[in-house]
Amino acid sequence: MRIISGTHKSRKIITPKNLPVRPTTDMAKESLFNILNNNFYFSDISVLDLFAGTGNISYEFASRxxxxxxxxxxxxxxxxxxxxxxxxxxxPINTIKSDVFKFLEKTTLQANIIFADPPYSFSEELFTKIPELIFQNNLLLEEGLLIVEHSKHTDLSNLIHFSYSKSYGANMFSFFEVN
Structure with a gap:
């Protein structure tokens, strides 16, 4: 795993083998950040990284x-x-050890970008619960983006606030916005 851009560009991060994770691929991450780079000034935003795993996405935001x-x-x-x-x-990464669903039910923390990378094996019901809780609790700031990473076999396009999706190999990102 490596950091794609920013002050820590090209730094490799060696993750322990015993972590229960599936990091976002460099190709998918680079494509995602190309989209975000056109819509946000990274120094002006707040980010909530759910199911953070290795911290791959958080490091990319921090580096930028x-x-x-x-x-x-x-x-x-x-x-x-x-x-x-x-x-x-x-x-500057703040970590919280918590079940993501319990966290989303209780937090008042709002962010410009919320990135969720749950296990691909999640049921459709669990995938649906992520945007439901985020929008129900007003956690996404106006003009912000919720991005849910999932496999191409999961379709989130019927959910409220869905905007569009992008596919990169086996990875798919679904984007949600406050309407």
Missing amino acids: GTEQITSVDQDFGCIKFINKTAEAFKM
Whole structure:
């Protein structure tokens, strides 16, 4: 895994083999950030990274100048790894060890970009619950984006606030906006 752009461009991050993760591929990540780069000034936004895993997406935002990043994951090993990496790279990433659904039910934290990368094996019901909770609790700021990563076998286009989706190999990103 490597950081694509920004102050830490090309830095490789070696993740422990025992983490229960499936990091976003470099190709998909680069394509995603090309889209975001055209719509946001990274230094002016806040980011909520759900199912953060290795912290791959959080590091990319931090490298590009985002200073308000919150990474949420329920796995202690993932949180520990993100904290260690963020400290080593001097990145402003705040971590929260929590079940993402419980976190979304209770938090009042709002963000310009909310990125969710749940396990691809999630049921359609669980995938649906992510945008439902985010919009029900007004966690996405106006003109912000919720991005849900999933396999191409999952279709989220029928959900409220769905805007569009992009496919990159086996990865798919569905974008949601406040209407």
